[in-house]
Amino acid sequence: MSSIPLLQSKELSADYCQQLQQQFGLNSITEPAGWYLSMQQGALVLQSTELAKQGAILVDFASGASSYRRKHGGGKSEAIAKAVGLNKRHNLTVLDATAGLGRDAFVLASLGATVTLVERNPAVAALLADGLRRAAADPKLSTVAARMQLRHCPALQALTSSAPVDVVFLDPMFPAREKSAQVKKEMRAFHDVVGSDTDADSLLAPAQQLAQKRVVVKRPGYAGWLADKAPTMAVSGKNNRFDVYVNAAI
Numbered sequence: 743m744s745s746i747p748l749l750q751s752k753e754l755s756a757d758y759c760q761q762l763q764q765q766f767g768l769n770s771i772t773e774p775a776g777w778y779l780s781m782q783q784g785a786l787v788l789q790s791t792e793l794a795k796q797g798a799i800l801v802d803f804a805s806g807a808s809s810y811r812r813k814h815g816g817g818k819s820e821a822i823a824k825a826v827g828l829n830k831r832h833n834l835t836v837l838d839a840t841a842g843l844g845r846d847a848f849v850l851a852s853l854g855a856t857v858t859l860v861e862r863n864p865a866v867a868a869l870l871a872d873g874l875r876r877a878a879a880d881p882k883l884s885t886v887a888a889r890m891q892l893r894h895c896p897a898l899q900a901l902t903s904s905a906p907v908d909v910v911f912l913d914p915m916f917p918a919r920e921k922s923a924q925v926k927k928e929m930r931a932f933h934d935v936v937g938s939d940t941d942a943d944s945l946l947a948p949a950q951q952l953a954q955k956r957v958v959v960k961r962p963g964y965a966g967w968l969a970d971k972a973p974t975m976a977v978s979g980k981n982n983r984f985d986v987y988v989n990a991a992i
């Protein structure tokens with residue numbers, strides 16, 4: 743996937759621009775064309791000149807949806823909490839090896855887990871880092887943000903070099919159903935910017951090696967098992983299924 747550049751502008755300080763470039767290997771540009779990252783109202787955003795009507799994509803843990811899940815929806819009865827085991831023990835360590843925009847990681851951290859967010863795509867990792875920076879400075883979110891740590895590297899590298907964790911969480915990209923009419927805006931962007939995760943099957947075995955308690959794989963309801971391997975159990979959510987591969991009781 744070609745890398746997404748960073749737009750130089752008055753809103754982006756020279757120091758922050760340099761930091762993002764160094765940390766995520768981003769190139770900077772002065773004229774956008776296609777997908778690009780830029781600073782808008784204090785937040786790093788992803789947008790495209792070819793999709794002018796589509797709003798900017800950003801990691802916003804203070805957004806209505808994230809706050810709602812933090813306060814209500816991400817409760818211990820939610821499918822993801824049951825699948826990960828947070829309904830039984832709240833202080834689990836979780837490695838989210840395919841962090842994306844960090845929404846699942848945020849729910850898990852809101853419930854008490856300490857989460858390492860692994861993301862290999864430089865643009866997505868930069869969005870995550872910026873979202874975590876803003877959350878750390880927000881008194882309502884700083885406690886949760888302190889339980890979230892970003893690692894910009896391939897999942898395989900994290901899975902084979904990390905200290906053991908209780909749970910590995912995997913949510914690789916899955917090809918959208920051909921007939922699904924309205925792919926959500928983030929999904930569209932992700933399919934353009936990130937592409938498909940053709941190596942997803944290879945993550946299951948190292949995840950099972952690292953996880954002391956269990957591996958949880960998030961799949962669309964219609965999708966088959968990761969690596970064609972049957973899970974120990976599955977927890978059905980509203981739009982997704984969580985396949986759980988148990989190593990030991992929580």
Ligand SMILES: C[S@@+](CC[C@H](N)C(=O)[O-])C[C@H]1O[C@@H](n2cnc3c(N)ncnc32)[C@H](O)[C@@H]1O
Pocket residue numbers: 839840841842843844845846847860861862863866895896897898913914915916936939941
């Ligand atoms: C479907 S998204 C995850 C969405 C996430 N669960 C959320 O709540 O926002 C998948 C993400 O995993 C990342 N990814 C996929 N395979 C990866 C790998 N092998 N190493 C690191 N990141 C990976 C992709 O770049 C993409 O950002």
